[in-house]
Amino acid sequence: MYPAPFTVHRPASLAxxxxxxxxxxxxxxxxxxxxxxxxxxxxxxxxxxxLVDLSAISGLADVSxxxxxxxxxxxxxxxxxxHDVVLDALxxxxxxxxxxxxxxxxxxxxxxxxxxxxxxxxxxxxxLLALGAHVDVSGRSSSRTLPVSELFVDAYTxxxxxxxxxxxxxxxxxxxxxxxxxxxxxxxxxxxxxxAAVRLEIDADGACTAATLALGNVASTPVLARxxxxxxxxxxxxDRAVLKMLREHVAETCDPFEDTHGSADYKRALAATVAxxxxxxxxxxxxxxxxxxxxxx
Amino acid sequence: xxxxxxxxxxxxxxxxxxxxxxxEREVPPRTLLVDFLRRDLGLTGTHVGCDTSVCGxxxxxxxxxxxxACTLFAWQAQGGSVTTVEGLAAADGSLHPLQAxxxxxxxxxxxxxxxxxxxxAMDLLGREPAPSEADVRRAIAGNVCRxxxxxxxxxxxxxxxxxxAPAKDAL
Numbered sequence: 001m002y003p004a005p006f007t008v009h010r011p012a013s014l015a016x017x018x019x020x021x022x023x024x025x026x027x028x029x030x031x032x033x034x035x036x037x038x039x040x041x042x043x044x045x046x047x048x049x050x051l052v053d054l055s056a057i058s059g060l061a062d063v064s065x066x067x068x069x070x071x072x073x074x075x076x077x078x079x080x081x082x083h084d085v086v087l088d089a090l091x092x093x094x095x096x097x098x099x100x101x102x103x104x105x106x107x108x109x110x111x112x113x114x115x116x117x118x119x120x121x122x123x124x125x126x127x128l129l130a131l132g133a134h135v136d137v138s139g140r141s142s143s144r145t146l147p148v149s150e151l152f153v154d155a156y157t158x159x160x161x162x163x164x165x166x167x168x169x170x171x172x173x174x175x176x177x178x179x180x181x182x183x184x185x186x187x188x189x190x191x192x193x194x195x196a197a198v199r200l201e202i203d204a205d206g207a208c209t210a211a212t213l214a215l216g217n218v219a220s221t222p223v224l225a226r227x228x229x230x231x232x233x234x235x236x237x238x239d240r241a242v243l244k245m246l247r248e249h250v251a252e253t254c255d256p257f258e259d260t261h262g263s264a265d266y267k268r269a270l271a272a273t274v275a276x277x278x279x280x281x282x283x284x285x286x287x288x289x290x291x292x293x294x295x296x297x
Numbered sequence: 298x299x300x301x302x303x304x305x306x307x308x309x310x311x312x313x314x315x316x317x318x319x320x321e322r323e324v325p326p327r328t329l330l331v332d333f334l335r336r337d338l339g340l341t342g343t344h345v346g347c348d349t350s351v352c353g354x355x356x357x358x359x360x361x362x363x364x365x366a367c368t369l370f371a372w373q374a375q376g377g378s379v380t381t382v383e384g385l386a387a388a389d390g391s392l393h394p395l396q397a398x399x400x401x402x403x404x405x406x407x408x409x410x411x412x413x414x415x416x417x418a419m420d421l422l423g424r425e426p427a428p429s430e431a432d433v434r435r436a437i438a439g440n441v442c443r444x445x446x447x448x449x450x451x452x453x454x455x456x457x458x459x460x461x462a463p464a465k466d467a468l
Contacts, residue, residue, distance in 0.1 A: 001348050005306025008326040008372060038368050039350050042329075049305055051326070055373070079362075102439025103420060104353060107362040108369070188438050 003041035006049055010056040014138050014167055020052045022140040022163035028052055030165060032075055032113035035105045060167065070171040074113070078106040090171070091285060092131070092179035092197060095293045096123045101189045112166045115148070118221065120155045121191030125222035127181050129214035130197035133171045139164040152221035178202055180281035182274045182293050183216065186261055192217045193261040196250070196275035198228075200237065202286040208232040213246075213278075218254035218271045225253045225275070237279050246279065247272035313374045315340070316384030324371055331355045331366035334381060342382040342412045346441070353440035356413035357381050363420035365439070380419070382412035395419065398457035399450075406444035413440050418454045428458055 008031075011017040021028050029048035031037055032055070040046040054060060060075040063084070070090070072080075081087065081097040100106055100123055114124050115135065128148045135151060137144050140163045151158050160166070183195035195216035201209045213228035227249045235242045256267035274296075281291045308323040315338060322337050334340045334357070346354030348367055355367040358380040385393035392400065395418055405411045414437060421428055421436035428436070433454045434447075442450065 002329075003327045005304075005325065005327055007305045007307075008370070010372075010375075034370070034373065035350070035368055038370070042348070042367075053373075098435075102353070103417065103436055104356055104363045104365045104439045105350070105368075107359075107420070108364050188435075 001042040003038075004044060004047045004049075006041075006051055008051045008053055010053045012056055012058075014057055014060075014165065017052050017054060017057065017165055018138050018140055018163055020050070021165070024050045024052075025162060030054060030113075030116070032116075033077065033109040034113075035101070035109035036113070036117045036119065054165070068173055070173060072111055072169040072171065074165070074167045075110055076112070078109050078111060078114075079103070081111075082106070089173050089175075089177050090131070090179060091177055091291070092127055092181045092199070093171075095181040095281075096127045096183075096197075098294060099123060099183050099185055099188065099192070112169055115151065115169065116158060116160065116166055118152050118154075118156050118158050119191070120220055120222075121217040122222070123181070123183060123192065123195065123216060125152060126195055126197040126214035126216035128169065128171065129222050129224055130181075130199045130212045131171050131174070131179070132199075132212065133169055135166045136168040136170060137164050138167050145170075149224060155220040174199060174201070176201055176286055178282040178286035180278045180285065180291065180293060182278040182281065182296050184270055184274055194218050194254075194256070194267050194271040194274055196271065196278040198275070198278040198282050200232070200279070200282045200286065202237070202283065206236055206283075208235060208237045211237075213250070213275060215250065215253060215271050215275070218256040218267055220255075223253055223255075225250055227253075232279075237283050243276050243279070246275060250275045311371050311375055313371075313376065314378040316380060317378075326370060326372055328371045329367055330357070330359075330364075330369040330371050330374055330379070333371035334366060334379070337371075340381050340383050344409055344412060346409065346413075351439075351441065352410070353413040353417065353437075354410050356416040356440060358416055358419060361420075361423055363417050363439075380416070382415055385415060385419070394460070395422070395454070395457040398453040398460070402449045402453035402456055404445065404449040404453035410440055410442040410444075414442070414450055418457070421454070422458055426458060428455070430455060433458075 028050040031051045060073040062073045065071040081093040114122050133148045178200040181197045183192035197214045199212045211229050211232040213225040231245045250272045251268040254268045254271050256264045277296045284291045306325045308325050312321045344354040346352035350368045357366045360377045
C-alpha cells in the first residue's frame, strides 16, 4: 500500500519547522518516528501533501536534566526508557514502555509523537498525567508550556494549534519511587483494554501523603481520577475499605466504549482492578521492593 | 534532502549504506524502505507480509536497531546504515552463527518470517549477549510465524547467544 504523493521537508531547526507548518497549514503534517502516521498514510486515512520531518533537527533526541526534572526531547524514542538506570525514581516509565507495541516500533516511535497523536489507548498519556508532566511547545509567534492535563482534548485531538510543535516533555522527578503503571492488554503490545498510572508519596508510618491516579483507554482521552487524592491521602493505601472506595471512584470516572475487548461495565471493573494493582505496586516500591508489573499481565 | 521543486512527490536522491555498501538512488518520497530495498536494490530477502506494521516479515536493522521497513520511508534512513538478511553471511558465503543456529535448530519451515526473525534476533544480541528465554520471546514479539509455533526459533536464538560471540561486532 502506498501513501498519496507528498513532498518532504527536513528542516534543520525548530524555527524552520514551525515556519513550514505555519505556511503550509492543513496540508502539512509533522513526522517524528512515523509509527502511527505512516500506517495511517498507507491506508490513506491521512493524506498530507507535505511532511515536516523533525529528525534532522539537532538536540531533540536527548534525555537530560535528571536531578529534579527529566527533560525528554521530541525525538527521544520509546526504547530510551527500557534500560536507563537513572530511572530508578520513575519505574513507572519502564512499566509503560515494556508494553508498547514491539521492539521494532519502540526503536522508532517517540514519546512526544505519541502524545501529539493522542490515541485514547496510548500508554504515555495516563503515565504523564499521573506524574504531573508538562510539554514545551514551540509555535509561530511564541513558545508555551502546557501541563499534560490540558493537552488532551478528545480522541486524536490535542490543544495544539496546527503550527505548534511539542519540542520537549518535562517530567518532575519524584522523591520516592512509589509510582507504577499497570495495563491489561489482550496481547502483549496491544493498546490497553484498561490501564492505570499512579504516583504516591508514603510517609514513614505507611500512610499516603500524596496521590495522583490516571486511567487509560477508558474514555476518549486519558483521564485523572480526581477523587483519588481524597480517598488515599491520610490513609493506608492498601486498607480494604480504602481500596473499595478507590474501585468505586475509578468505575465512576471511566466512560468507556463497548468493543470486541469488552462491554463498558467490564472495562469499568477492569479499570478498577488495574488501579488497585498499580497502587499495590507503588506501595511495595515505597517499601524498597523491586516490583515487575509484568507479573500482573 | 531538500524539498523537491516541481510536482509533489517527485523523485529526489536518497543515500545510505546498505550491508556495508554506499548506495544512492533517486526515488519519490513516498517510497517505503521495504520497497526501496526489494525493488530499487534487488535485495528481496526482506519480505512484505501484512503491510500493516504487525507481522515483522519486513524487519531490518537501521543504524543497528531493528525496524519494520514497511513502516519507514526510504529517506528516513538517509545518511544511515541499513542491514538486511543478505548482510548476515560472510563474503565467502559462510553462514552467520545466528543463521547456522536457525539451521541447526530447525527454526524455519516456509522461511517467510525468517529474515525478519533473524534481524530481530540481531537487535537483541547486539544489546543483550546473554538473553533469557523471556528476553528472546519479547525481542520477537513483533514477528509473527504461522508455521513453527516459535519454539525452535527461540531455541535457535538461545543457542546462538550461548555459543557465539556477541553479534554486534559481526556487521
